[in-house]
Amino acid sequence: MRLAEGKSNLSSFVFLNETARIQKWVSLLRARNMKETTVKHYIDNVSQFMDFLAEVPPQSCRLSKTVLISLRREMKGICKSLRRSVGLHQTKVKAEKEEKVLLKSTLAECKLKAAMHIPDALDLLDSDPTPKSQWKFYGLFSAYLACLFGHRGGVLQNMMIQEVMGAKYSASKKAYLINILSHKTNQVYGPAQIVLTKEEYTWALRFLEVKDKLPGGTTAKYFFFTSTPNPCKNLNNYFQEAWKYMDLPGTPTFTDIRTSIASHAKFTHGNDDREKISKFMCHNVKTADKFYVTNLSAKQAMEHRILFERSLEGEERSPAKPASAEPGADKKRQSKRKSTKPRKKKPKKRKRQGATRPPPPRMRSPAR
Structure with a gap:
């Protein structure tokens, strides 16, 4: 209709x-x-x-x-x-x-196993440059990045080869910073950022050395490219295949990883550190509390209950008035206070009297 x-x-x-x-x-x-x-x-x-x-x-x-x-x-x-x-x-x-939130140990295990399998996947891709080995590397590398930073899947899909090659190197931290311009909230937070160690950045460079042997690699613009010039829309599927390959529980998505990291950040860090994590994820803390972050568990709720009970223990510190001994004493005091207050008299409005006009002058009759 x-x-x-x-x-x-x-x-x-x-x-x-x-x-x-x-x-x-x-x-x-x-x-x-x-x-x-x-x-x-x-x-x-x-x-x-x-x-x-x-x-x-x-x-x-x-x-x-x-x-x-x-x-x-x-x-x-x-x-x-x-x-x-x-x-x-x-x-x-x-x-x-809340039922899909992953444990901290599961996310840590994913990073550990992905870091172990990525070099082997690159060796396989170098010896056998086929789409199957390409998708395996995509799943492992995207799982590693997602568990590190909690970015949306669209951030990884839109990561350009030029952005990876132009990463800024910090000699003091020995790290490479990749700025991804195209993503969902770039107008609010600017480019999404990924910081890699020297070993992790080497994985990306090794894959770019092999990309020309793969379908669409010679004309590719995106890091996670396909045989077409478009970004890899099936990256979440390859991530789930890698998750299953690493023998991890469940079949999460990039959103589930993001939700889990946002929830753990709330209950682990203070407000300042949590704000830093949220901005790095290109995320708003209020939005995370409303849609992503889980509620308190039974253990956490019991800890809050203990705080309520402790607030009623010890000496009186709040400026509370003691209860009166006689019933109705407060009402009597209030009635006395009301009676002693002088009433304000409203000023009477004066009626405006119209101005009296002088009588018109008499006209003299003309002389005959």
């Missing part, structure tokens, strides 16, 4: 002046078993169009200002009615994510 379905003269926008039809459209979206967030997305788009139409109406628009105001109020009311259901849906999704 569309709001303009079966209507004519659409340029006048008169078909929008049917609130019952709008309500029916919203009910139809919910009846199609769409997620609450998806329904809200559609409604937000219509609401924004109503705002645009009210602010900059075209010449062909035949809707009055009163009608446009009522339509905008209607859409705002619909959006407000969705807040509770959207919040419950987000809480449910967050609870499902």
